[in-house]
Amino acid sequence: MNARQIGTFRGIPVRLHWGAVAVAAVLGLLVADGVLPQLVPGQADAAYLIAGVIAGAALLVSIFIHEASHAVVARRHGVDVSSITLWFLGGVAHLEDEAPNPRAEAQIAGAGPASSLAIAVVVAAWGLAVSSVGLSLLAVTLYWVSGLNVILAVFNLLPGAPLDGGRLLHAWLWKRHGDRSRATVGAARAGRGVGLLVAAFGLFEVLTGNLGGLWTAMIGWFLYGAAGQEARSGRLSAVLSGRKIADVMAPIPPMIANWTSLRDLLGSQSDHERIVGVDFGGTVTLVSSRAEIARAAARAVAGKQTPERLRDLPLPEPVEVDIAEPASAILRHPGRPIVVTQDSQPVGIVTSSDVERIVAVHHLATDEVAA
Template identity: 45%
Template sequence: MKETLPLGRIAGVRVGLHWSVLVIVGLVTVGLAAGRLPEAHPGRPGWAYGGLALLAAVVFLASLLAHELAHAVVARRNGVEVDGITLWMLGGVARLRSEAPTPGAELRIAAAGPLTSVAVGALFTGLALWLDALHASGLVVEAVAWLAAINILLAVFNALPAAPLDGGRLLRAFIWHRTSDRLRATRGASTAGRVLGWFMIATGFAAVILAGDLSGLWAALIGWFLVATATAEERQAQTRGALDDTPVSRVMTRDPVTVPTTATVARFLAEGPFGRYRHSAFPVLAPDGAVAGLVTIALVDRVPLQVHGTATLGDVMRPLTDIVTVAPDDLVVDLLPRLETSKDRRALVLDGGRLVGIVTLADISRALAWLTTTTRTRS
């Protein structure tokens, strides 16, 4: 889930919003302003219901962010790199660059989210009781009470033992600990996720068809998300199992064709695609031979035609600091999630600062196809 609006960093973690988050803000606002608030406290002006409902929706998003931040902070403390957090229509997603190294780390990372939601729910419960004791506006107390209830409900739902929910991570940690087999643990949690997802889809559509309750569509949508995500996680686990212990040096393209930083765009284009430069991406070397960056055909295509004769590849390239780099002995399974979230879908392989290869998602897919075929043949 890619962010649409970056919000900056919180506790060192990049945070962003996906455009679909407007859906949940709208649903919460309308549901409170047209339903719960006027039913509990009728006779108030419409702007009071609407304004308070919108404020509650924003605070609810903040509580979702706290849930995901808890995952991210605990993940970093357990040696797992965090790429960022994105809030979207169905909640939040903390993007981890690698998997937990041990079942214990998996358990701690997974439990952090629901525990945070319980704590937030308890905090709002106490605040609602305090405001009620002070005889504050009943409308405000109702909104705070809703925030308390929704956070506790969020914790309970996320604790269900089904991937990709936090409870599914806990289930995977348990199976992993008992069997010492991460792939088997992932399959078990993913199967539970699909079962829960199909159950929610069936009951959601049943509510719509038999009872005319349109809120069943929301349950069906969440169920579909669970089925799709659980299936994707199982496939990723199978990929990791096939590539387990495979170093980058076995899948990379060795001694890739390079280009100098001083070459002009015009000179570069003159030698391709039928000359020396017949690829779509090239490492760029400084005059002293050091790796300076990466240039792609897409980047060159953005250069205005009138400056082709003066603009150099050093001006056009993506600098080394913005490129995924890896060592030959690093594992492919650890590189894969970094490539999937990178801009160029490529990594430069450096050995002591010296360029020795380049690896792309296509290289990994090709190796995976061979390994899968070999495994089936042996079976």
């Protein structure tokens, strides 16, 4: 997500993706051009436009307050929040870790919809107060903003991960069975169902002539994919539970300079499939495999770039994890290679192929037991 940081909230970076601004602009325009002239006819064009701008801005502010509420409650439960991002499908508060217990998870998840409902009530009351004085354009705009927040709350309460309702379901399953991984798989399965239903509803809207359904269908499709991701991480966390990162890491291969020429690297034969690159200061900047490096180089060339050195390749940046951490620390950094450190010195690595290997071995072992 290519989002720009626009400020901080209690020290948490707040990022805004252009897609969120585009959606707010389109929605504001719809309000100014379609909704308001129909509901409150006979006003000046400028008045509709101002009301539309207010409605669009209110969408962004509403989503922000929703996410900030998750963040505040998460922190209260000792869960760090790395950022809040607004993008075209809504907002995300990125939690650094999972909730410590079902109760905390339910409170963190519930805070968002609760705040959206609270905004809806306050803004509707404000609309009522305004309409008693007779300013109907402003009143209707306020009602619209109130309705928007009701939709935000209700949609987010759909019972499938990664939506808030899915997290509530997860907390409930976790409390009921006492097994977090099993709850994750259950909530993710519900999320796939919810995603498919939302996508189907969107397509139905498109077929009946409402093009806005395309957006709904896209949200559904995104939810379906995100739920699949949740299910994978649930299965993985079951495999990793009770293990240390030291149990799953691979030994660190001889490190090479990240300014090594790609031609030299890929042209030479080597016993080492894994590649660990370091910069001038000795910091590990790259953990990858020869196959992955070859693929990234081919992609760059196809994209009309001419990468010369290892460091020119757009590969995911490695993250450092201390050797004393549990293996589940891997789950906090999806898609990123891991450098395991001891006293700040690199001693091992965990790449996506290591994770695949661990899962495969686990399934081989459990299938044997089943047979």
